[in-house]
Amino acid sequence: MVCVHTTVSIRHGVYLKPQDRPGPCRKHVYCTTCGQIKYSGGDRPRDPGYFMNILSEIERYINLEIKKGIPMPRITAVQKRLIARAIEESDVFVDTFSVTGRIQKDVFKRLVRHYTPNLPGDLIESFL
Ligand SMILES: [Zn+2]
Numbered sequence: 001m002v003c004v005h006t007t008v009s010i011r012h013g014v015y016l017k018p019q020d021r022p023g024p025c026r027k028h029v030y031c032t033t034c035g036q037i038k039y040s041g042g043d044r045p046r047d048p049g050y051f052m053n054i055l056s057e058i059e060r061y062i063n064l065e066i067k068k069g070i071p072m073p074r075i076t077a078v079q080k081r082l083i084a085r086a087i088e089e090s091d092v093f094v095d096t097f098s099v100t101g102r103i104q105k106d107v108f109k110r111l112v113r114h115y116t117p118n119l120p121g122d123l124i125e126s127f128l
Pocket residue numbers: 003004005006031032033034035036
């Protein structure tokens with residue numbers, strides 16, 4: 001079950017060191033129900049629609065390359081639908097309370113590669 005998250009005010013937040021870089025402790029808000037720390041850094045999480053737009057951009061790029069005569073693995077409509085459903089059902093897109101953009105990008109990359117195994121990972125990464 002997904003927690004609806006009840007947060008304490010920042011005044012009652014906890015002091016924590018940044019996890020991704022050196023720096024001083026900063027106050028963080030947390031959920032009083034599940035104990036998750038709310039992510040408040042600059043690498044903010046996005047809606048599923050943001051990632052579906054990226055998928056469309058990748059598809060557009062592939063179609064242009066194919067037009068130029070460069071062989072590329074096409075993304076089919078069915079693959080797109082399966083990827084969209086997997087994104088919508090994935091925890092990091094359903095509940096973004098403590099999720100960073102990087103975590104979502106890695107999950108997105110894994111899901112796209114799962115349904116389009118011939119698509120190079122660095123091609124996907126270049127659109128993120
Ligand atoms: Zn919670």
